[in-house]
Amino acid sequence: MRFEIDEDNRILVQRLERVVRDDRVSHAYILEGDHRIGKRAFTESFVKGILCPKHLGENCGECSICDKVDHGNCEDLFYVAADGNSIKDASILEVQDRLKTMPFGSRNVVIVEDADTMTQRAQNRLLKTLEEPPGNSVIFLLSENIENLVQTIQSRCVKYRLNYFGSSGTDSMLEEASEVVRLLQERAPFYVLKERCDKITRNREDTEAFLDSLQVVYRNLLLQRDGDISFLKDDEIAAGIHETETARKQIRQGVSPSYAIKNLMLKIGG
Numbered sequence: 001m002r003f004e005i006d007e008d009n010r011i012l013v014q015r016l017e018r019v020v021r022d023d024r025v026s027h028a029y030i031l032e033g034d035h036r037i038g039k040r041a042f043t044e045s046f047v048k049g050i051l052c053p054k055h056l057g058e059n060c061g062e063c064s065i066c067d068k069v070d071h072g073n074c075e076d077l078f079y080v081a082a083d084g085n086s087i088k089d090a091s092i093l094e095v096q097d098r099l100k101t102m103p104f105g106s107r108n109v110v111i112v113e114d115a116d117t118m119t120q121r122a123q124n125r126l127l128k129t130l131e132e133p134p135g136n137s138v139i140f141l142l143s144e145n146i147e148n149l150v151q152t153i154q155s156r157c158v159k160y161r162l163n164y165f166g167s168s169g170t171d172s173m174l175e176e177a178s179e180v181v182r183l184l185q186e187r188a189p190f191y192v193l194k195e196r197c198d199k200i201t202r203n204r205e206d207t208e209a210f211l212d213s214l215q216v217v218y219r220n221l222l223l224q225r226d227g228d229i230s231f232l233k234d235d236e237i238a239a240g241i242h243e244t245e246t247a248r249k250q251i252r253q254g255v256s257p258s259y260a261i262k263n264l265m266l267k268i269g270g
Contacts, residue, residue: 009042009162009163011216011219011220012160012162012163016046016049017049020046020049020050025050025138026138026157026158027130027133027137027138027139028130028133028138028139028140028141028156028157028158029138029139029140029141029157029158029159029160030115030141030143030146030149030153030154030157030158030159030160031043031140031141031142031143031160031161031162032143032144032145032146032159032160032161032162033142033143033144033161033162033163034144034162034208035144037162039113039142039162040111040113040142042162043111043140043142044069044070044111046140047069047077047109047111047138047140048065048066048069048070050106050107050109050138051065051066051069051074051076051077051105051106051107051109052065052066053065053105065105075103075104075105076103076104076105076106076107076108076109077109077110077111078095078098078108078109078110078111079110079111079113080092080094080095080110080111080112080113081113081114082113082114082117085117086117086118086119086122087112087114087115087117087118087119087122088119088121088122089119089121089122089125091122092118092122092125092126092129093125095110095112095126095129095139096125096128096129098110099129099133099134099135099137100134103135103136106136107135107136107137107138108134108135108136108137108138109137109138109139109140110137110138110139110140111140111142112126112139112140112141112142113142114142114143114144115141115142115143115149116143116144116145116146116147116148116149117148118149120150123149123150123153126139126153127150127152127153127156130153130156130157131156139157141153141157145252146159147249147252147253161212161215163212163213163215163216173206173209173210173212173213174213174216174217176196176199176200176210176213177210177213177214177216177217178217179196180193180196180200180214180265181214181217181218181232181240181268183196184265184268184269185232185269187269193262193265193269194262196265197258197261197262197265198258200261201257201258201261204251204257207251207257207261208248210261211244211247211248214240214244215241215244215245218237218240218241218244219241221237239267239268240268243264243267243268244264246264246267247260247261247263247264250263
């Protein structure tokens, strides 16, 4: 697909292309990512791939539908955004009304930006739609913090996390994450790990980038099974991914990044 941030999310892009080619598009997705990521642009690229009549697994970037999505006038694409600090019940009611109409093309698509700001009432209303999705519709929930969405909504959506490394720090942070995994598997002394932890947690952005990178390292190992640390078993890799996400949630809940990362290292290296 012609994604603007495909280098940071190459594996995810390939997965979404297969979803489109194999006609396995789900009725609802949650795309979580840092505020610095262009989640809307990324989602629109996926939407173009879904709606594009050429059905190549990617958006062609040339047909009338792709052109309309680019210019914000696609009849089958509807946007919802926060009204003030939150998305209110009335906005989700509008979504429900919109999804009852017949699409001009193959399906109706809704993009809910800042979905994690939905009020409890709005989430309850949306849940009814997710439980009984109308027709061939697709709903995208764009979120910075998935923990603000109720578990029942999460369980009815396919969830993906978009990685962010910035334009200059990708290679160095991936190398840092790879080195941490290697040190953990070699049972490196605590002072060595502490030095790494202090470096990683200098600021919030570095910590988030490290966690993104760590998940990429583990997922690459799971998918590719190569590199210096490929001797890790699948369950060890899965545990690493889980503990990484746990550390991310702890930080968002107010836990000190330094404490969360140290705890992560103890869990993975234990």
